[in-house]
Amino acid sequence: MSLLITNIKQLIQVHEYNTTIVMGSDMKNLPIIENAYLYIENDTIIEFGDMKDCEGFDAETTIDASGKLVLPSWCDSHTHIVYAGDRTSEFVDRINGLSYADIANKGGGILNSAKKLQDTSEDVLFEQSLKRLNELIAMGTGAVEIKTGYGLTVEAELKMLRVIKRLKQESLAVIIPTLLAAHAIPEAYKNNKQDYIHYITEELIPKAAELNITNYIDVFCEDGYFDINDTDAILKAGKTYNLQPKIHVNQFNILGGIALGVKHNALSVDHLEELNDDDIKALKGSGTMPVALPGCSYFLSIPYTQGRKIIDSGLPLAIATDYNPGSAPSGNMNFVVGAACVKLKLTPEEAINAATINGAYAMGISNMYGSITRGKKANLIITKPMNHYSEIPYAFAHNPIDQVIINGQLL
Ligand code: NIG
Ligand code: FE
Numbered sequence: 001m002s003l004l005i006t007n008i009k010q011l012i013q014v015h016e017y018n019t020t021i022v023m024g025s026d027m028k029n030l031p032i033i034e035n036a037y038l039y040i041e042n043d044t045i046i047e048f049g050d051m052k053d054c055e056g057f058d059a060e061t062t063i064d065a066s067g068k069l070v071l072p073s074w075c076d077s078h079t080h081i082v083y084a085g086d087r088t089s090e091f092v093d094r095i096n097g098l099s100y101a102d103i104a105n106k107g108g109g110i111l112n113s114a115k116k117l118q119d120t121s122e123d124v125l126f127e128q129s130l131k132r133l134n135e136l137i138a139m140g141t142g143a144v145e146i147k148t149g150y151g152l153t154v155e156a157e158l159k160m161l162r163v164i165k166r167l168k169q170e171s172l173a174v175i176i177p178t179l180l181a182a183h184a185i186p187e188a189y190k191n192n193k194q195d196y197i198h199y200i201t202e203e204l205i206p207k208a209a210e211l212n213i214t215n216y217i218d219v220f221c222e223d224g225y226f227d228i229n230d231t232d233a234i235l236k237a238g239k240t241y242n243l244q245p246k247i248h249v250n251q252f253n254i255l256g257g258i259a260l261g262v263k264h265n266a267l268s269v270d271h272l273e274e275l276n277d278d279d280i281k282a283l284k285g286s287g288t289m290p291v292a293l294p295g296c297s298y299f300l301s302i303p304y305t306q307g308r309k310i311i312d313s314g315l316p317l318a319i320a321t322d323y324n325p326g327s328a329p330s331g332n333m334n335f336v337v338g339a340a341c342v343k344l345k346l347t348p349e350e351a352i353n354a355a356t357i358n359g360a361y362a363m364g365i366s367n368m369y370g371s372i373t374r375g376k377k378a379n380l381i382i383t384k385p386m387n388h389y390s391e392i393p394y395a396f397a398h399n400p401i402d403q404v405i406i407n408g409q410l411l
Contacts (some may be wrong), residue, residue: 003040003408004059005070005382011036011048012071012389013356013374020366021289022353025107030349030389040378043407046141047092048372061410067385068341068402071352074333075359075370076379078246078270078291078326080147080180081136082129082163083113084120087325100300100327101224101252110184110220113325114152126163130170136323136331137173137411140401142240142379143370144173144316145246145320145363147218149180154204155180161213172406176363176381178216179208182226182234201237208309209241215306215364216267216375217243221257228256246362250274252302253373262286267361272305273297280313289362290315292354293322294339305345307354318358319344319351338396378408 010385022029029313036053039047040247047057058320090112092105101107117125129146136144147163151157157179164177181200189196208214217238221231245266250255254274259282261269270291272279283290291306310317319340323331335357360370368377382403391398404411 001042001403001408002059002061004057004062005038005065006054006062007051007064007066008036008038009065009067009072009387009391010034010069011038011372012069013352013371014048015371018367018373018375019357019371021316021361022357024311024314025312027317027350027353028347028402030352036356038372040408043320044373044380045374045376047374052340063382064408065382069383069386069389071373071381071389072356072370073379073404074140074355075142075143075363076136076320076323077145077268077318077359077362078293078384079144079321079331080149080322081132081144081331082125082146082160084116084125084128085323085325086329087112090326104224107187109326110150111187113150114156114184114186117150118153120211122159122163125159125386126166129163129167132323132331133167133171133173136407137404138401139332139334139399140381140404141333142404142406143176143332143360143363143365145176145178145337147178147180149183149218152184152186154207156227157204157208161208162209165213172409172411176365177214177218178218179214179243180204180218181205181208181222181238182219182230184220184225193230194349197233199374200234205237205243206245207240209243215242215244216246218246218248221255221260222248222251223253223255228260231257231260239264243364246270250279254279258282262288266365270320271296273303273309275306280315283315284313289318289358291318291320291362292340292344293320293328293391294336294343295328295330296322297343298339299329304343307340307346311346311350312379314357316361317350317354319354320360320362334400335391335397338393341393342396348393349393351393353387378405380405
């Protein structure tokens with residue numbers, strides 16, 4: 001199978017050598033080729049360059065991309081798309097004045113989603129999740145991390161993992177599963193948190209690891225959820241099963257979760273709506289990617305992550321949707337790229353780097369995804385006609401996607 005894309009107005013995020021992360025002032029650079037071609041065989045990018053050098057390709061399919069841009073598919077490194085039903089009524093409660101914490105305290109929030117998920121059959125859960133997955137692929141996402149965490153029991157967490165496995169089998173998109181082992185404390189353990197932590201470390205993690213579906217572990221490190229000591233214990237238990245941390249930290253409060261994540265060699269620390277200088281210091285020189293989730297800030301009306309400050313400190317930054325029923329019910333990476341510019345004060349170049357190569361890094365797949373590089377997988381967006389990639393964040397809430405290619409296949 002071979003595919004040639006010709007007359008590309010701008011071929012974006014072109015790297016001659018296998019770049020796997022961009023950080024600090026390098027994030028301002030977004031290498032492009034104007035008037036370009038791209039040649040794909042099977043699922044792999046084979047060749048690209050100036051249109052005037054496009055000769056000798058005998059492709060089965062040719063796409064004329066005149067007036068359009070081509071870039072790597074979005075890499076959404078933080079989602080919770082396997083959930084049952086929705087939480088529209090809590091959305092209305094918040095409009096009427098309740099906070100996210102108020103709703104959680106009266107048994108809503110994550111506990112509400114857990115109840116719904118426990119009461120939903122595996123097949124129905126799969127169908128609901130597949131629909132969300134296909135929607136986000138149509139919006140340009142080609143690689144997506146999916147967390148568990150709405151189970152809260154071994155049985156329901158394993159159900160979530162099996163659903164994620166089925167999504168992986170069903171979909172061409174790359175799916176990276178994460179065991180969100182500690183997302184909330186169930187009602188039955190309310191006055192007995194240590195017993196629940198014991199249940200997570202001694203039963204949930206070992207049984208989940210047995211399925212061999214995930215390489216990553218997550219904890220919601222936050223007041224009212226899991227504190228630093230809890231998080232430390234859970235990450236240690238994960239480590240014995242080779243699960244690398246990707247954790248929820250600093251969403252509402254700074255507990256020291258960033259330094260803890262770095263200590264445990266976390267691949268990413270996500271949210272960071274609250275952030276201090278010690279957090280930035282902890283991240284310096286580490287291999288841990290800070291991940292901002294502007295859709296969550298928008299939806300909950302909480303501060304936006306200081307993306308500008310993170311990048312100006314010389315650090316890398318990734319951006320993701322956090323697609324979930326409670327704090328960010330949207331999987332639209334185009335919106336996230338726009339919000340990163342408007343609210344996090346990233347330039348379009350930085351936002352696109354954050355949503356492609358650095359998002360791929362935050363899933364441990366940037367050796368094969370996230371840039372236009374010979375040998376990397378052909379997961380691509382072909383945009384609607386436009387003059388410049390800055391129009392993607394500029395025309396906020398528009399859909400810039402014309403076609404998507406995943407694993408070399410035009411969808
Ligand atoms: O990333 N913060 C924790 N987890 C999710 C939200 C969970 C929910 O409200 O269902 C998040 O925001
Ligand atoms: Fe999240």
